[in-house]
Amino acid sequence: MSLSVTLTHQFPGQAIDVHFETAGGLTALFGQSGAGKTTVVNAVAGLLQPNSGKVMVNGATLLDTNTGRNVPVHRRRIGYVFQEARLFPHLTVRQNLHYGRWMTGARDVDDAEIINLLGLGHLLRRRPGTLSGGERQRVALGRALLSAPKLLLMDEPLAALDESRKAEILPFIERLRDQTRVPILYVSHSISEVAQLATTVVALQNGRVTCAGPASEVMSDPKVVPALGMREAGAILSGHVVKHHDDGLSEIAISAGSLLVPQTIGAVGDPIRLRIAAGDVMLGRERPVGLSALNILPVTVETLHRNSSSESIVKLRAGTDAILAQISNRSAARLQVAPGQALYAIVKSASIARRNSETAIN
Amino acid sequence: MNWLGPEELDAVLLSLRVSFWATVCSLPVGLAVAFLLARGRFPGRQLLNSLVHLPLILPPVVTGYLLLMTFGRNGPVGRFLEDAFGFVFAFRWTGAVLAASVMAFPLMVRAMRLSIEAVDPKLEEAAATLGASRVWIFLTVTLPLIAPGIVAGTILAFAKAMGEFGATITFVANIPGATQTLPSAVYAFLQVPGGEAQATRLVVIAIVISLAALLTSELLARRVQQRISGT
Known part of the structure; x- marks a missing residue:
């Protein structure tokens, strides 16, 4: 093939x-x-x-x-x-x-x-x-x-x-x-x-x-x-289902930790693909507290990509996966975003892209 | 058919024969020309288009005269055909077939051309990706889809050939039993005193044949349309 x-x-x-x-x-x-x-x-x-x-x-x-x-x-x-x-x-x-x-x-x-x-x-x-x-x-x-x-x-x-x-x-x-x-x-x-x-x-x-x-x-x-x-920009991450919680959330393990997804899918242990849109990711220099967002991941800045006069895309390393975050150039300057910097990514939502099937990759 | 005189019967049968052969002979040529005009991209396409439509615009007498000049015994093509094959158009029923074909040709080509232009070439592309060669695409996709146009063009041509008068009488004259078609006979009967009754009988027959042709074409066209509209 x-x-x-x-x-x-x-x-x-x-x-x-x-x-x-x-x-x-x-x-x-x-x-x-x-x-x-x-x-x-x-x-x-x-x-x-x-x-x-x-x-x-x-x-x-x-x-x-x-x-x-x-x-x-x-x-x-x-x-x-x-x-x-x-x-x-x-x-x-x-x-x-x-x-x-x-x-x-x-x-x-x-x-x-x-x-x-x-x-x-x-x-x-x-x-x-x-x-x-x-x-x-x-x-x-x-x-x-x-x-x-x-x-x-x-x-x-x-x-x-x-x-x-x-x-x-x-x-x-x-x-x-x-x-x-x-x-x-x-x-x-x-x-x-x-x-x-x-x-x-x-x-x-x-x-x-x-x-x-x-x-x-x-x-x-x-x-x-x-x-x-x-x-439309966003990253795809591979993970697997860890647990279905009673409140309707599913816990998905990814390389950088775990994410809670507001839907129940698959059986425990099933491989799964998540898509995280760049616009749904916020960045913080310290681990934020008192926030409604459930999913906060420690990440490292890989590259900063200026896309327009006002917007930038930051590529982040989360464990072995990559996540994209879309931030304004003003925020990038205020956070002093630079490659190698350790930040926290607040993921507002993640969607299930598909069941990850190994047979597809050959 | 006792109520028809032998002369009248001759005229009706000759007209049917002439129209039949005129239609059959024009069909393959008409289809080819319709394809050339619908799909072909070549210099002189407009010229061919005008040439095909010329008999529709010209006075039929002029067309008949041009046929006589070209295919008559002294015309260049006519003499060649007679010398080479012993084939004669002038003042024979075959000449009436030629005149009727030429006059009916534009109507036939027009109907076919419109139906060919209505075929989406994307369907033919799809057939090619499914493994169909050009010939198979034509037989299994194009031809079925243009069938209504072919039917319409054929019947229109037949009806036109039945009614052709001017070019026919100019090219092959009006010889009873040889070149006297139905319209020529009606004309001839009207020229002699007391011929009205014969003319009327032929007129009735002409109306019946035309109506039958129209109804058949409607019926066929509707059936074919149903088949290809995909419902």
Whole structure:
């Protein structure tokens, strides 16, 4: 399981120059709209001919402009889930699902398993025009999977859906990531989707890779913050459930101590992923007392990153994890924040990003 | 059909035959041209578009005269076809087919072109990612989606061919039993005193055939539309 992409392409008004390699699992291509995410995915699929580049999936070269190799779209064996589903309106759900199998002759995929996994059994005789947005997107996902792809591309598959429909599909994508051996390239501009799904994150800005690596590292890199937007910045921490308290709080152990999370999830001992938004972290030079906040962690300043004329992002070391805090430049000056300084981080809230599954990281 | 005289019956049957062949022969060419106009990006596309639509704008007599100049026995193409293949258009029913085809062509192409332009190329891209080659994409996605346009264009062309008069009479004249189509026969009967009854009978037949064609097209189009709208 591997994916290697090198591309340059010149659009009127924008240049794309991208290189990244991932070992498999789910790679999130992350960035604001116009960053070049869809261009990269279309070039991998063969729907766009880049000026130059090389695309390799599991050691097979799909495109190499140096040698002139260019596998046509229909021979690339790539499952593409588009933002707008793109189901064939003249075919039933069953026919849509089987389309890739007719065309590729791939009979080795168990369609019953995928139909079950996506909960499509009762929809098979319907036509796309009668489906809800969530159902349509699930059919599109099933259709891509049933073509027995060697790589799955998903271009903002949830962007057109409301929150409840998103919540309906996200678990399916998690299961795909963990249960199939097909690498997934997932385009998104939603931090919560990326936090929940990504094994590896490739952050794009203005057609260039600003940062790439394991999800928890990239998300706590202050350099990525401008690409995410201030509001969205935040770190991902791994931990495990220690105890469910009677008052509805769960105690999660992380490397720097423990955090109380206002919801009960998982069983004691379960690994878990937490996301702490940079805007939800305050800093103090002494351990504060008489505060309503429950979670206070001793931290060390790693870097101070001035993001605008008024705001800074501080990267903090908490045990072996990294936490980001967003503070004003005035506060940074008043606290005299400097690398190596010991501070206390007051975490106003933390959310559970996903159950941490070890199978995803391989 | 005792109430129809032999001349009238000849005219009706000839018109049906001419319209049938005119439609069948234009269909593949019309589809190809519609695709060229809808999807093609080449210099001279506007010129081709104008050329296709010309018979719609020109007086039919002019079109008929141009056909006579080109495909008549003394015309360059007509002489070549006769010398090379012994094939003659002028004053034969085949000439009526050619005239009807040319006159019906713009209507056919227009209907097909609109339906091709309505097909979302993104669906064809999706089919390609699922492993479909160009030919399979055309057969399994494009063709089913443009079917209503093909049906509409075909029936429109058939109806137009049934009614074609000006170009036909100019190109192949009005020879009973050979080139006298239904409209030509109506015209001929109206030229002789006492021919009104025969003309009226043909007019009724023309109305019935046209109505039947319209109803069939509506029915077919609705069925096809239902199939492809995805509901």
